[in-house]
Amino acid sequence: MLTRIWKTYKKQCIIAGVALAAVLIPLYLYFMFQTGIWYQDAFLAEQRDGSFQGKKDGIHYVLHITPTQNGAQIDFSVNGQSRQYEVVKTELDGTHGAQFYENGTPVFEGRVLTSNARTHDYMIATEDFDIVDGLDFRIRGDTEPEPVEYFPGYGTQYGWTVMRLEESYDTRGEPLMLLPALIVAFFLWVDILYPDLFFTLRHGRYVDGDCEPSEYYRFWQVIGRVISAIVIVIFLWMGLLNIV
Incomplete structure (x- = not known):
């Protein structure tokens, strides 16, 4: 079917494909290389005013990071509920x-x-090296998490501070x-452009003279094309959401 459509409307297919690619490819690359910060499973995109905003599962995050002489002040809100943090590097x-403050109070x-310095992942420990805070993550369950679980721990606060001081942020997607x-x-x-190519490469050497693919082969060829298209979409979706 796809082969018949291609042969009958080849010019129209090429024009439609080029037009669609001209719109989708720049849009996809824009979102893939958009800078921001990954927090838990939400991407907080960098805004023109310097803040970071994102939404996931009905939860809206807004993040402001203001550098100081030896750290950063952090304003973070979850669905309008805000908390102010300050990180002082020592x-x-x-x-x-590091010293950590919440709403002006040392905590x-x-x-x-x-x-992992490359991904700005840090663990915070006591002076005796007892770890008190690591990576922020949330396990999905049947019950709705408490609001406090959406707020960052010490390790994330320090990572945000380093990101802001170094101006080294995440990207939404994974180009690889x-x-x-x-x-x-x-x-x-190649299979659509030359529908008999793979058949000839696989079976042509065993047959003298011309040979034509069977209806059975054509059926599975169409199934293979559909599966290939689905696989492409999955890879593109994984790349856009940085699922690696």
């Missing part, structure tokens, strides 16, 4: 440390242990996921 016995001072999508798309394009 040193403890020659190692990195903790400890050591900073690097979990484009590679498998392009590989599958290439083989799909």
Whole structure:
């Protein structure tokens, strides 16, 4: 069916494909390389005013990070409920440390242990290296989480501070996921453009003279094209949401 449509309306298909690609590709790349901050399973996109905003599962996050001389002030709100934090970078016995404030009140001072500096993941420990806070994550369950679970821990606050001071933010998507999508798309394009090519490469050497694919082969060829298209969409979706 796809082959008949291609042969009958080849010019129209090319024009429609080029027009669709001209719209979707720039839009997709824009969202893929959009800068911001991943928090739990939500992406907080960077806004023109310097804030970060995002929404996930009906929860709206707004984040403001203001650098200070030795740290940052953080204003974070969840569905309009706001909290103010401040992180002050210090040193403890020659190692990195930090003081944490909430709504102007000191709440903790400890050591900073690097979990993954590239992704700005940090663990916070006491002076005796007892870990008190690590990565923020939430396990989905049957009950709705308490509002406090949506607010950041010490490790996330410190990571946001480092991000702001270094101006090194996350991107929404993962460009490496484009590679498998392009590989599958290439083989799909070749199969549509030359529908007998893979049949000839696989079976032609065993037959003398011309040979035509059977209806059974054509049926599974169509199924294969549909599966390939679905796989491409899955790869693109995973790349856009940074699921790796």
